[in-house]
Amino acid sequence: MTTDTDNVQFWNDLNRLFTAVFQIDEQGRIVRSSALVRRFQATDGALESNFFELFDFKRPTAFDGTFAGAKNNKGKLFLAFSESIGLAVRGQMMDFSHHGLAGLCFVGVPWLWWMQSNNPDTPLLFNDFPIHDAQMDQLFFMTTQQTMVDDLQLVNDELLLAKNEVDQLHVSRSKYFHHISHEMRTPLNGIISTLALLKEDQHDHRTEELIRLGSHSASRLLEVINYTLDTASLETDDTEEQQELFDLNSIIDDSLALIQARALQKGIELRRAGQQYFEAPYRGRLQLLRQVLSNLLANAIKFTQEGLVVISAQMREAQADGRHLIAFSVVDEGPGIPEDDLVRVFEPFVTGVTEETQNEQGTGLGLNIVKRFVATLGGTVTVQSQPGEGSTFSFAIPLTPVENKNSDVSVRSYESDYQLTGTALVVDDMPINLTLNAQLLQTMGLTVDTASSGKEAVAKVMGSPGRFDAVFMDLDMPEVSGFEAAQQILALPMDAVPRIIALSAHSSHNDRQRASEAGMDRFIVKPFVREDIIDAVQDWLPMSPKKDINRVPEDSSEQAFLDASSDQKNNELDGVLSFEAGKIESLIQELGVAVTKTLVSKFLAESSDRWDGLQKAMATDDVDVTSRETHTLGSSCLTFGLLAAGQRFRHLEAQVTAGKLISPADLAAVEGPLAEGIWQLEAALQKKESS
Amino acid sequence: MYGVINKSLKDMIIEQFGVERWTSILSRSGIPADSFLSLRSYDDERTYALAQACADELQIPLGAALKSFGEHWVQRTLDNEYSALVNSAGAHLVEFLQNLNALHDKMASTFADYQPPSFDVESLPGSMISIMYTSQRQGLTAFVEGLLLALARRFNQGMDIVGIEPQKVQFGEQTRFMLRLH
Known part of the structure; x- marks a missing residue:
């Protein structure tokens, strides 16, 4: 228009x-x-x-x-x-x-x-x-929007700054608590030891009651301090360093062995369910897993008055990243937990005290540690329970399998290409272990001397100042323990004090801590392998390329040996293998067939003597010797792969420790697994030798 | 009031007296946090509490504090963060004041709960200007006084406030400012 x-x-x-x-x-x-x-x-x-x-x-x-x-x-x-x-x-x-x-x-x-x-x-x-x-409106709107963005950025910066300050404060506080806890633990251990010594003397009733109260309180305080230290250790960043290679079967069995005495004392049956045997070793935060299993088992035993406590572990799935999701559970037949309390059981300082458990009242920290450790391990712990029907604590965590034995061997062969230089003293009261460990260290290039007691070890170091570069010290020895021997050696007025490496069949946090406080450099769990030694000493003992690798070649006979072990896997007794060929295979790889055969012969002869000694001790009600022989036999059996017999000896040892007598029937129950294990051990060696 | 007001008040105190003084004022006011977002609407009581705390902390009358704040609002906030808008509202003081209501109208189209004051400008003989300030809020006349003084300086306009006459209203506040330009 x-x-x-x-x-x-x-x-x-x-x-x-x-x-x-x-x-x-x-x-x-x-x-x-x-x-x-x-x-x-x-x-x-x-x-x-x-x-x-x-x-x-x-x-x-x-x-x-x-x-x-x-x-x-x-x-x-x-x-x-x-x-x-x-x-x-x-x-x-x-x-x-x-x-x-x-x-x-x-x-x-x-x-x-x-x-x-x-x-x-x-x-x-x-x-x-x-x-x-609307252009001016847009201008105004955009101006204010920009102002808003600036404001939010400012707030974000302020929050970040505040968070950093809080984090710093948190780290400082943790360090402080960690330090204080350490400082408190040393004198507290002194108090506990003093009270334990006092207990041995005769006192009137009132004094005895006061000592008992003092011991109880000191133990609880120690538990709280350990909790503080454990939780503080979670906040450290060196998680890579805390990754360890371990055999999951042994971890579970060790956890059971640790709590066995308490279970026996209460008449509770404690066992591992399922038949799953974990073939591959795993790499992960071993100490945390140990603590979790121990705490869950201890909790179950504590609240169960009679019946059964069962631990189980099963591989649930292989994840896309190659890790295995392992599901654990601990089931008890205790009184169960009321629904209202279920949400609180993992909170710190919550104790489920009942009339039956009031004498065992703890700090209420055990399950909180479980929750925190499981979270750190990448899982979540849950509990299912109903009053009167017991409780089930479950969690699943991813663990990294070490691919297969061949790859493991290849790692070893690399490390085997190097030899150590130096002189070592090996200390162990068990002749088999002493010989075994000495042989292994010799094959690694070290000049080795041995001592069969803590006292002898101190004398040898004192007698030849500067001779030893390292002392490999067993902790569990009669009279002078490894802890005491280490302290005495380190206190010697010498210019060159040897480094001391603790050797222990168990790996509790407490033992590690005690070893550290006694001045020991490293802690190795027995039976150990070459890598453990290398890890422990490589920073300070000279290493050089090896000229002659004295090891069994990886040929078809080795595969035949592995096949034999696979056959044996099906031969199980009460859910536990009679014989685990992996142990003897490791020995052969480390020491060669001839040396291993000598050691096995020595083990068989010594076992026979100790078996006789055990029967005599039982006949005369000699508790000390009974305890000692069951300990030695159990340890030796496990060293050579006689799992079922080894565990049964451990069970007997725990029984004796708990003050219960071993019946002839108990001993007879070991005879079968022992004979079966020996037969398979000899068969495996023979097969290896003939191939 | 929008957070931009509280934020400006905080900026003024920190600029003139330092962070510690502001922390003390904030504590005195009872306001839990001072991370104000410019475009978020806050309760008016929060602003009044902050202003009163400023006066108490600095030991000056509330009116003096508000007057200083009015000057700061023009000099530091409007002229920095919103300069494009201020520049568009007028080339000289009177034009700016005459356009203020229209500017507020436009802002109201962007912010639904915006409750701006009104400024009715009347030119009188003898270079006199009458500004009738009307607000739904009470107690901010001194703030407007500071604002007028700072605007005059910004536009290089010689000006005296020769009269401040509170008006009787049923709610809110109304004040006539008599300005002499020179």
């Missing part, structure tokens, strides 16, 4: 609704313009310019810059700018006649974004925009 522009009122209306208005004739000349436009036109004397020459057009995209083109794009948005007069406009074209001649009118507003970017020195005023135009 063409509008007659002779109507002044209409022109005025346009100028009221729009601030950038151009009347354009057919030649493109600007006939009239609005006040805002004239303000800019005046700066360049361009009052009568040609509209299409004065402006460049960014939109419409297909516009050719002519009057006809503009007429054809009346419905489109025009974005036009003029560098010469410093003005940009946005709007659209409309037909507009003038004195009967057809023309166009551009109606629009300043193009704010172009103006701000290209002509910031000529600010547009508020009134340069019509009320309905």
Whole structure:
């Protein structure tokens, strides 16, 4: 529609609704313009310019810059700018006649974004925009949005700073608690030892009661301190260093052995369920897993008055990352937990004290440690329970399997290419272990001397100052224990004190801590392998390439040996293998067939003697000898892979420790597994030798 | 009030008296945190509490504190963070004041719960200007006084406030400011 522009009122209306208005004739000349436009036109004397020459057009995209083109794009948005007069406009074209001649009118507003970017020195005023135009609103909105972003960034920075401060504070506090706990534990151990010595003397009833109270309180305090130290250790960053290679079967069996005495004392049956045997060793945070299993078992024993406590472990799945998800559970036949308490059992200092357990009241930290450790291991512990129906604590954690034996061997062969240089003293009261360990260290290049007691060890070190670079010290020895012997050696007035490496069949946190406090450098769990020694001494004992690798070649006979062990796996007794070929295989790899055969012969002869000695001791009710022989026999059996017999001896040892007599029937129950294990051991050796 | 007001008040105290003084004021006010977001609407009581705490801490009358704040609001906040808008509102003081209501109207289209004051400007003989300030809030006349003084300086306009006349209203606050330009 063409509008007659002779109507002044209409022109005025346009100028009221729009601030950038151009009347354009057919030649493109600007006939009239609005006040805002004239303000800019005046700066360049361009009052009568040609509209299409004065402006460049960014939109419409297909516009050719002519009057006809503009007429054809009346419905489109025009974005036009003029560098010469410093003005940009946005709007659209409309037909507009003038004195009967057809023309166009551009109606629009300043193009704010172009103006701000290209002509910031000529600010547009508020009134340069019509009320309905939203560009100023957009400007305001964007300005405030940016302010908001800045505010949020500031808040974020403040929060980050505060978090860092809290983290720092937390670390400082943890270090402080850790330090204080260490400082407290040493004198506390002194108190506990003193009270234990006092207990041995005769006292009146009141004094005995006070000593008992003191011991109980000191033990609980020690538990709290250990909890503090354990939780603090979780916060350390050196998780890689805490990864250890371990045999999951042994870990579970050790956990059972540790609690066996307590179970026997209460008449509770304690066993491992399921038949799953974990073939591959795993790598992970062994100490945490040990503590979790021990705590769960201890908890189950504590709250069960009679019946059964069962631990089980099963591989649930092989994950995409190669790790195995292992599910553990500990089931008890205790009183169960009321539903209201289920959510609280893992909170610290929550104790489920009942009438039956009030004498065993603990600190309520055991399950909290379980929860925290399991979380650190990558799982979540849960509990299912109903009053009167017992409880089941379960968790599943991913563990990294060490791929297969061949790859394990390849690692060893690399390390076997190196020999150690130095002189070592091996200390163990068990002849088999002493010979075994000495042989192993000799094959690694060390000059080895032996001592069969802590006392002898101290004498040998004292007698030859500077002779020994390292002492491999068994901890569990009669008379002078490994801890005491280490302390005495380190206290000798010598310039060159040897480094002491603790050897222990068990690996409790407490033993490790005690070994560390006694001044021992490292802690190795028996039976150990070459890598354990290398790990322990490589930082300070010289290593050199080995000239002659004295080891059994990895040939087909080795595979045949492995096949034999696989056959034997099916031959299980009461859920535990009679014989685990892996142990003897390791010995052969480390020491060679001949030496291993000698050791086995020695073991068989000694076992026979000790078996006789055990029977005599039982007949004469000699508790000390009974305890000692069961301990030695159990340890030796486990060393040579006689799992079932070894565990049964451990069970007997725990029974004796708990003050219960061993019956002939108990002993008879070991005879079968022992004979079976020996038979398989000899068969395996024979097979190996003949191949 | 929007957080930008509280934030500006905090900035003023920190700039003039330091962080410790602000921490003390914040504690005195009972406000739990001072991480104000500019575009978040906060309870007016929070702003009043902060202003009163400033006056108490600095041991000056509340009016003096609000007047200083009004000046700071123009100099530091409007002229820095919102300069494009301030520049667009007028080339000189009177034009700016005349456009304020329209500017507030536009802001109200962006922020639904925005409750701006109004400024009705009337030119009087003898270079006198009458500004009728009307607000739903009470107690901010001194803030407006500081604001007018800072605006005059910003536009290089010689100006005296020759009269501040509170008006009787049923709720909120209304004050006539008589300005002499020179």
